[in-house]
Amino acid sequence: MEKPEGYSQQQLALDQMFKDINPALSARQAGIESSRCYYCYDAPCITACPSKINIPSFIASIHTDDLTGAAKTIYQENIMGGSCARVCPTEILCEQACVRNKEQEQSPVKIGLLQRHATDNAVFEGHPFERAAPTGKTIAVVGAGPAGLSCAHRLAMLGNEVEIFEAAAKAGGLNEYGIAKYKLTDNFAQKEVDFILGIGGITLHTDTALGQDVSLSELKQRFDAVFLAIGLQDVQSLMLLNESHPQVLNAVDYIKELRQAKDLEDLAVPLDSAVVIGAGNTAIDMACQLKRLGTEEVTLVYRRGEAQMSATEHEQQIAKNHQVRIKTWAKPEQINLDQDGVLRSMTFRKTYSEDGQLKDTEQTFDVACSAIFKAVGQKFAYPNAEQLIPTVSNGKIATFGKQITSIDSVFAGGDCTSEGQDLTVEAVQQGKLAAIAIHQQLNSVEA
Template identity: 50%
Template sequence: MAEGLYKEGIAAQRLPSDQYPKNFADLHPPLDRHEALVESDRCYFCYDAPCMQACPTSIDIPLFIRQISTGNPLGSAKTIFDQNILGGMCARVCPTETLCEEVCVREVAEGKPVQIGRLQRYATDTAMARGVQFYEPAASTGRKVAVVGAGPAGLACAHRLAMHGHHVTIYEARPKSGGLNEYGIAAYKAPENFAQAEVDYVLGIGNIEVKNGQMMGRDFALAELAANYDAVFVGAGLTGVNALQADGEDFEGVENAVDFIATLRQSPDLSQLQVGRRVVVIGGGMTAVDAAVQSKLLGAEQVTIAYRRGKDDMNASEFEQDLAASKGVTIRHWLKPVRILAENGKVTGIELEYTEIRDGRVAGTGETVRIEADQVFKAIGQTFDPMPLNGSGSAIAMEAGRIKVDDEGRTSAPKIWAGGDCILGGDDLTVSAVAQGREAAESIHRTLSDRSPAAI
């Protein structure tokens, strides 16, 4: 093992330079044509399609698989894109093992489902590689719509509105579009700059203008957009990070997992990224697993995930948990942070308390354990910051810290819709955000198609 691995503290270049590309290679290599044909032949093309019912975007899965089996990957891609224009990324990052593949009849009968996600990737990658655009804007309606956020919800909304002939302007705070697809998922899930390739593909329909570096509450107010556009869709993500509620959270070496992942995703040279020798990640979701696994792939010697509940309560899927274990990550349950240990202001470890369920709630037992660490990542959930939203003058109803919407994505404010992680009921899945953006776009289109001012 490389000598650099044993550097104390947080350091870069823990591995030989040629090891990083290998560690961060594509998690699931794409199917070739022969493999796709063989796998598609395993589908029973069920008439009641439980897989389709489990898909948040309601893709006609039996149809797109049949199209692959008959040698028509472009037709298959169109079937997918008709419902999910970000089908390429969803094929890579969706927890298919708990959605479509979990209810596959092959899974129920044999324990080996049809690889729906990989077949979806085969079809969408084929269309994108060939530069095939299936859609073009309808005749201009003369209507203008503003979209806040160029993440999955915003992009899906913008694309569907452009199809209907509306002109869309997206306001995105970050330098790049894509949202969590660009900044928030593990690098090995979407290598080779796929997130930006997909953004370019989505914008290829035309009628969509993107203004990057534009932050709501700083560069523009929501009330301004509502005054200047016929409709507004808010697809802002979650910008706040929950606190550990442990002493010493401000010590050097305690970091937000989402910031770590974003930095890694934008790094031109992974060998220059600093990572601890002993890393502890607090949390039980996908972000926790992504931060932990990538710490290990960067050369961390010991990586531990600590979660306050049991294995079955983790938001990370069983596949993700198994992936972490396969990469050498230790997952410890029934532990919550008490205080960060440090010397000279730098993290040396973390003290955690064992937990149990008492009266239906997680409670500490009083027994503690210490884990040595020089780096601690917080991955215990993100929050939506409503200040830029309601500080603009538009009083939008909130509930449980998120934007309250109806079944069509309408907020309480006239002319304003919302979708994605920022809304009440958002489940932090790319595929769900796409579905919400698409459905909000249809609602906006129906509203704008009625020319009476009272309808807007």
Template identity: 50%
Template sequence: MAIKQTGDIAAQRLSSEQLSCEFADIAPLLDATAAAAAASRCHYCYDAPCVQACPTQIDIPGFIRKIGNGNLKGAATDILSANPLGGMCARVCPTEILCEGACVRNHQDAKPVAIGALQRHATDWAIARDAVQFRRAADSGRHVAVVGAGPAGLACAHRVAVAGHRVTIYDARDKGGGLNEYGIAAYKTVDDFAQREVQWLLSVGGIELKTGVALGRDVTLDALRQQHDAVFLAMGLGGVRALELEGESLSGVMNAVDFIEQVRQAKDLSTVPVGRRVVVIGGGNTAVDAAVQSRKLGATSVTMVYRRGVESMSATWAEREFAQTQRVTLVTHAKPVRLIAGDGTVTGVEFERVAREGSVERFIVEADMVLKAIGQTLVPVGLDRELLTLDGSRIAVDADMRTSLDKVWAGGDCAASGGVDLTVQAVQDGKLAAASIDAAFALAAVKAA
């Protein structure tokens, strides 16, 4: 959904040159000297805590040692063997609370090894040169359907293909990548990296990507089960929570995920309309990405408002600090109670906050653009109720990503796997599902023998 241009919402707030600077890579590549210096700080710990903190269990000391020795191909092979989307994860993982947060260097000089930057150094080198390829096993005759070409679906497809099974990925969008393509801030993944990574992953062979195909609209789950030996559901969370306030249909009010997609898919950033005074409601990474990109597009003021304290925000401390360095104002312990309108267009948001003495105070933040980022939800179109958790919010799975339906697995954000809603966790879900599917095929072969 593209936002309409109204009085204070307009495109080309900044020149193309300014936008180019604003949306430049926020974490440019290390050069060889910097990478060697960063690698030299690693202690190569036995039973390394950084590995334990990584959902995909990458051998971090191992790949860092290889970088230090100048063996980038070996380093990239280690990374991509554990995480086939290691390039994107190096860009978007909250390393500050995962691998780098667990680094023993934090207890020595309060500065962890730059694991994320080193991972990107190796994977970018390898993908740019097509230097790492995985060899497929002999064709098994099995065929797996994957619904959703996001991180979980792609990771599962890659592992299944390497095991020798054929894969067809069905995705409702025009391009593969899922959130990596449509839902991450443009300044985190420049130069069309999401698509380059998808193409590298598909080059393993045995994988067909069919775009523009939606479950429940173009294909049914029953049909997929009949046509394939296994189905992996990885469609993510396609719905957006509503504020449930009068005025959500006002001009100038938009879902933050739609705004982020509009920025990511724009061929020319100067054509993306943005308000002068933007209010973002929410406290997660989507809220931060929307707020920062509003600023970078030329908004005069951007206020991010969250109903609880900073300790409850799903955006990490690093994301919050980055938003504030981009001149985003953060307001906490305030919930929206009213969207204020003027001639059918939003002009502000009224918030309510409980003061220390228990009194309730209300205040208004003027806005000509309001971006809602209070969470995403599962759209269960094409899914039987028996597949869902009791509250219907996710697909129920066991430890091997199996659902209650024979031949059907699920993973990523759409599944109640017990992990966190992160790209790296979605990749791990896809890996676990692929291993379980492969094991199921092996067991079936033994029984048939």
């Protein structure tokens, strides 16, 4: 690889560390893998797929070397099939349901990698879908993450006009700002955004925040319907003294900085030791990326056991492969600073479970660290209470079937709602279903 002008050896080394964690299949590998599918008539993999992609059909197309046809089958149900192929936990969804698991080999068809092979190599003349005749309806979509983009695309495809209002400088949501850099490489999130917008009929407004630059009441007046896909904006607190210390960071903010950094050498990296608190995919992503950035000791700590971690076994294994130390049954108790106010360690209390309830023990232990990263979940928060008009339940927007909220003609989907497991593929599906419901309501037709 030729060294670009101005690039240091360290920067080149860091770039190599953030190459794709799951390399794509070659054409030969895809051909062999597609031949393993039984093309089940009553395919359990479809049932297990949140977006209901016809998996046997697209794999059959790959087997006949029709990659464009395979990709169109995927996009018919999931317009973000490219990113979902990279970040979707297929090991607990379609691949877990694959009938190949019941055979002696216990090896499912590699559905995720086949989906990526199709979407990466398809060749379309223009956009794969044509827009329907104009309906004369306009819809506001607030948030340009997976749910918002999916909703906007399906609405546009059905002949509606859509305007997306995104608070950040770029569209893409967590795909752009919150996914581990080694999962979505080569600016893939923005390429996918461009692909989605390519259908036409969608106007994107970035740097436009709900509650600051535009209000919900204003959108209701200007548009025939509103879809809220605003995600979760705040991070849960540990409720500990010294939590506001500059060496105690939110994992999502650091990942955002990492993904947007033009030069990874400019990142502030704890070189000796760091603690990551959490049990989900964000915690795993944070821990693994710290190891790749050069942190010598990374300890991931969770108050319950490995079986209760929301990160899948596959993700947990990725952390172990990165030599991340996982400490379970340990609850954050104290953030310890030295006499100069510098972070030196964190104290944890050992825990156990009794009748399903988490209990404390008398034992505590310290983990030395020069940085702490919180990945204990995000919460719904807006500075302006006007934005909380839709009914909120358990800290998220409540929906009442077909993604509708308590306000007429206002729909919601994605992480800001309490539906699903906060998976990208679920957000995409919720956006699609909301678009169909909105279209039917506004146009009184079958979508």
